[in-house]
Amino acid sequence: MLLDTPSLYFRAFYGVPESVTAPDGTPVNAVRGLIDMIATLVRDHSPARLVATMDADWRPAFRVAAIPTYKAHRVAQGDEEEVPAALVPQVTVINEVLDAVGIARLESPGYEADDVIGTLTHRAGRGAVDIVTGDRDLFQLVDDSRPVRVLYTARGLRNLQIVDEEFVTGRYGVPGRRYADFATLRGDPSDGLPGVAGVGEKTASALITRFGSLPALLEALDAGTTEGFPAGSRAKLAAARDYLRAAPAVVEVARDAPLPDADLAVPVKPRDPEALAALAARWNLDSPLNRLLTALGR
Known part of the structure; x- marks a missing residue:
């Protein structure tokens, strides 16, 4: 314990x-x-x-x-x-x-x-x-x-x-092993973690379910993939790319x-x-x- x-x-x-x-x-x-x-x-x-x-x-x-x-x-x-x-x-x-x-x-x-x-x-x-x-x-x-x-x-x-x-x-x-990826996208104001603007729990869950992990999501962004991103979310994620690369050091x-x-x-x-x-x-x-x-x- x-x-x-x-x-x-x-x-x-x-x-x-x-x-x-x-x-x-x-x-x-x-x-x-x-x-x-x-x-x-x-x-x-x-x-x-x-x-x-x-x-x-x-x-x-x-x-x-x-x-x-x-x-x-x-x-x-x-x-x-x-x-x-x-x-x-x-x-x-x-x-x-x-x-x-x-x-x-x-x-x-x-x-x-x-x-x-x-x-x-x-x-x-x-x-x-x-x-x-x-x-x-x-x-x-x-x-x-x-x-x-x-x-x-x-x-x-x-x-x-x-x-x-x-x-x-x-x-x-x-799944539990992906909770840190989900939390990175959603953010946590109590810890000063901004998350991705306009991405709440439902969108964060949908993204992790679709891509499997935050690294895979970033790979899809870098490759220019449009399929699998909820409406309006791709531009928000692209704008937050630097945050998404840095945040795992905080969340994990x-x-x-x-x-x-x-x-x-x-x-x-x-x-x-x-x-x-x-x-x-x-x-x-x-x-x-x-x-x-x-x-x-x-």
Whole structure:
């Protein structure tokens, strides 16, 4: 089980009231919410291995070089992400709790959590993988043959959407392996990805279905082919040719991010009980940590 940890702690921050605090009044809503999320996931799905993936770089240089608007609207100052002030210190606490519990926490310099997930999924070979995220971009990793599924959190952890190839095809009209091509055409304003002007989900789906992939579509454009393009779309695609060649570097998750060696086994007892006890006392985490340790102990 691969956790898109930033996606989950942002959801926890906005889903749990800031009135949930430590004894000194510091908000710990994201910390407590994330701990309870992990406890629920472990209890309900019993993974053999568990990784909390992190963003070492929330806006990697290689993606900005390809598409300068990538996440530009979320830059606060310099190249720092705009994050609620009450959440920033909680990320440090989350890291300390994960380390004390013994849950593997992995990141890769210059890469996002999505890329760590892509790399670990690739390294798992034929092994089954569950990816927990609220990010549709990771639908590109879905693969029924292994299987690789996304446990999609858009409706909350109690109403997880199991995303497999049937879901992706039924919702978007393309197979999971082609979702990145589809998303490139459609665009994603939340990431500053413009897409092709005038090409929405239906046209994007029709194009990928017709040509099979974005590279094949570009090859048809370069060859001057007119057959197979929905009315009015060919000129729009031709005008966006430079974008279409650059965008895959942004949309496609990495499969080869460098990662340190780590023990990915689900811990059955805390790695550092003393540190965990100190964190529980300082940040008022006894109840959620007890629930997590009970789930892990099963």
